[in-house]
Amino acid sequence: MAEIRWDIIKNNWVGIAAGKALKPNEFPINKRGIDTNGNHVFCPFCEGYESYTPPEIMAIRPNNSETDKSGWSIRVIPNKFSIFNPEESLEKEKSGIYCSYNGVGRQEVIIETPIHGAELHGYDIDRIVMILNVLKQRYNVLSQDDRIKYIQMFKNQGVFSGASQGHSHSQIMGLPFVPCENPGVSEYYKKTGSCLMCEIIKQEKSRGERIVYETDYFLLLCPYASRFPYETWVIPRNHYEHFGAISDAEIDDMAMICKKFTGVMIDSLQNPAYNYILNSAPVNMPYISGFHWYLEIIPRMLVTAGVNIATGIYTNPVAPELSAQMYRQHMLNME
Amino acid sequence: MAEIRWDIIKNNWVGIAAGKALKPNEFPINKRGIDTNGNHVFCPFCEGYESYTPPEIMAIRPNNSETDKSGWSIRVIPNKFSIFNPEESLEKEKSGIYCSYNGVGRQEVIIETPIHGAELHGYDIDRIVMILNVLKQRYNVLSQDDRIKYIQMFKNQGVFSGASQGHSHSQIMGLPFVPCENPGVSEYYKKTGSCLMCEIIKQEKSRGERIVYETDYFLLLCPYASRFPYETWVIPRNHYEHFGAISDAEIDDMAMICKKFTGVMIDSLQNPAYNYILNSAPVNMPYISGFHWYLEIIPRMLVTAGVNIATGIYTNPVAPELSAQMYRQHMLNME
Numbered sequence: 001m002a003e004i005r006w007d008i009i010k011n012n013w014v015g016i017a018a019g020k021a022l023k024p025n026e027f028p029i030n031k032r033g034i035d036t037n038g039n040h041v042f043c044p045f046c047e048g049y050e051s052y053t054p055p056e057i058m059a060i061r062p063n064n065s066e067t068d069k070s071g072w073s074i075r076v077i078p079n080k081f082s083i084f085n086p087e088e089s090l091e092k093e094k095s096g097i098y099c100s101y102n103g104v105g106r107q108e109v110i111i112e113t114p115i116h117g118a119e120l121h122g123y124d125i126d127r128i129v130m131i132l133n134v135l136k137q138r139y140n141v142l143s144q145d146d147r148i149k150y151i152q153m154f155k156n157q158g159v160f161s162g163a164s165q166g167h168s169h170s171q172i173m174g175l176p177f178v179p180c181e182n183p184g185v186s187e188y189y190k191k192t193g194s195c196l197m198c199e200i201i202k203q204e205k206s207r208g209e210r211i212v213y214e215t216d217y218f219l220l221l222c223p224y225a226s227r228f229p230y231e232t233w234v235i236p237r238n239h240y241e242h243f244g245a246i247s248d249a250e251i252d253d254m255a256m257i258c259k260k261f262t263g264v265m266i267d268s269l270q271n272p273a274y275n276y277i278l279n280s281a282p283v284n285m286p287y288i289s290g291f292h293w294y295l296e297i298i299p300r301m302l303v304t305a306g307v308n309i310a311t312g313i314y315t316n317p318v319a320p321e322l323s324a325q326m327y328r329q330h331m332l333n334m335e
Numbered sequence: 336m337a338e339i340r341w342d343i344i345k346n347n348w349v350g351i352a353a354g355k356a357l358k359p360n361e362f363p364i365n366k367r368g369i370d371t372n373g374n375h376v377f378c379p380f381c382e383g384y385e386s387y388t389p390p391e392i393m394a395i396r397p398n399n400s401e402t403d404k405s406g407w408s409i410r411v412i413p414n415k416f417s418i419f420n421p422e423e424s425l426e427k428e429k430s431g432i433y434c435s436y437n438g439v440g441r442q443e444v445i446i447e448t449p450i451h452g453a454e455l456h457g458y459d460i461d462r463i464v465m466i467l468n469v470l471k472q473r474y475n476v477l478s479q480d481d482r483i484k485y486i487q488m489f490k491n492q493g494v495f496s497g498a499s500q501g502h503s504h505s506q507i508m509g510l511p512f513v514p515c516e517n518p519g520v521s522e523y524y525k526k527t528g529s530c531l532m533c534e535i536i537k538q539e540k541s542r543g544e545r546i547v548y549e550t551d552y553f554l555l556l557c558p559y560a561s562r563f564p565y566e567t568w569v570i571p572r573n574h575y576e577h578f579g580a581i582s583d584a585e586i587d588d589m590a591m592i593c594k595k596f597t598g599v600m601i602d603s604l605q606n607p608a609y610n611y612i613l614n615s616a617p618v619n620m621p622y623i624s625g626f627h628w629y630l631e632i633i634p635r636m637l638v639t640a641g642v643n644i645a646t647g648i649y650t651n652p653v654a655p656e657l658s659a660q661m662y663r664q665h666m667l668n669m670e
Binding site (some may be wrong): 005006007008009010011012013014015016081083096097098107115150154155161162163169172175179180181182183184187188196199200203207224225226227232274275277278281296298300302303304305306307308309310311312313314315316317318319320326 | 340341342343344345346347348349350352373401416418431432433465485488489492494495496497498504508514515516517519520522523526531534535538559560561562569610611612614631633635637638639640641643644645646647648649650651652653654655
């Protein structure tokens with residue numbers, strides 16, 4: 001049984017698979033280290049290997065092909081290695097000074113393409129639109145489960161991003177609590193009555209030095225306190241709390257940005273591993289003001305080192321003003 | 336000029352090298368990726384290459400050899416790529432909703448051996464004793480600089496630990512603020528009047544399931560909310576706040592543990608990358624009760640993935656009770 005344990009020293013949650021122990025050679029770094037010649041080893045996310053995954057939750061099947069068989073375009077499955085179990089109700093357990101919850105939650109994998117080796121920046125726009133629609137749909141389904149308090153979407157691409165599968169995919173995770181990661185957002189609202197992200201947009205637009213690109217619906221910028229070199233955020237220009245409320249027009253716009261910007265990032269940074277991280281507002285709890293959904297795009301040029309694990313502080317060798325300048329030029333060159 | 340920027344969303348500090356931008360191929364992942372054949376490429380930490388580093392801060396030179404020349408056993412140098420500058424006084428700058436400090440601080444590299452490829456678990460005990468003595472000495476020197484409020488020591492070993500140099504080394508970092516990483520420690524003291532780490536020792540000893548090893552001065556355990564698979568802590572059994580107060584007998588004991596336990600970890604986990612992280616109490620500020628220094632030893636079997644960057648939550652596929660059992664057995668087998 002999985003547990004979500006409270007770290008009494010660091011004031012944070014840790015999800016722990018309490019009953020099993022991966023062997024050293026089952027870890028992604030070792031597993032993927034073997035495949036250094038680029039050989040296409042067995043991949044459970046490939047078309048034709050559907051029986052190696054848990055049964056699908058949903059799929060886009062253009063020709064109405066049979067569930068859990070070939071013929072799909074996008075496929076959503078439970079994460080087989082999730083520490084979370086969607087079938088239980090939340091229970092707290094105390095053990096002396098320690099405390100934990102049982103591992104209630106959901107973790108789903110969106111297999112974005114049947115083609116092994118295809119990557120986001122190479123997809124047709126139509127595929128990216130479909131993926132965003134699937135994410136929206138799953139977001140709205142998960143938010144109906146009242147045991148879930150926060151929905152985190154993310155994508156790991158490349159071994160240095162933490163991806164354990166090479167085949168392109170995204171993930172959506174429904175957590176039984178709101179993580180403590182963005183406390184400044186609600187604190188700022190309490191203090192000022194304004195949305196922090198809206199204020200950031202206003203200030204960034206007035207100066208321009210960290211702005212990468214702007215569309216009808218979104219602003220791309222390298223954040224002031226960028227934790228990672230060449231980190232970029234995609235922020236809806238209008239105040240929206242939930243990703244689940246995104247419109248068709250916004251999805252079209254966002255798909256174009258994802259394709260264009262990811263292409264620029266891949267080219268200009270020499271094909272780095274990267275994460276996409278989609279932050280939204282809490283669900284199924286008393287309303288908290290000040291959330292504004294946004295997407296973080298993080299190339300992984302550095303491995304998280306001792307100093308970060310030790311202190312929580314990131315050190316970033318590239319000023320966001322310089323990252324933005326570089327990206328801005330490349331985005332312009334593509335016009 | 337470097338800046339330490341406040342992340343207004345995540346309530347955290349980010350050190351940013353404001354004036355320069357590393358090019359993609361200058362990042363460690365790319366730089367080291369080239370050297371996949373294990374070829375010994377140019378290394379500025381090797382004996383004979385002293386002129387490629389900044390002038391040494393101190394060195395152990397058994398035959399009184401000349402400063403910044405060959406003939407050393409351990410060498411301490413400033414971190415050439417540090418974002419911190421030891422020469423300034425702390426100044427705060429506001430910029431609309433944002434704020435930053437200038438990059439005051441110190442970051443030193445302890446080159447642990449002149450031999451490229453030698454690693455901690457293979458050192459003679461005498462060398463480990465010397466390294467710990469150098470760390471103690473630098474800790475006590477840095478704590479005399481009243482601009483420094485916290486001293487973080489750490490070691491990155493292997494590319495998946497974030498090490499940008501293959502040659503074995505440790506680092507010591509003097510920060511102009513206390514990082515927010517271990518808030519539970521002082522909160523627990525305020526609430527109960529007891530040291531949290533002493534309470535942890537008491538509870539762990541009463542149950543035993545997460546204990547790895549015990550010596551005259553130290554307890555080794557896999558922490559209850561282990562963030563990383565096979566994470567292990569070395570905790571002084573007596574309540575000490577500052578690493579700088581470690582005695583000779585304790586250093587001897589700790590050196591033995593470092594050699595023995597690291598050897599077990601390297602063997603049983605198939606030579607993983609790892610971090611050593613040494614946490615101590617704040618310095619040069621009004622006294623805060625409840626700190627108790629300890630060492631975290633973290634094998635890096637996983638790459639920090641999107642979910643951790645997004646939420647701050649770690650997910651750990653190996654329960655600490657199972658890690659402890661595995662290590663305990665291996666430590667016993669060495670007796």
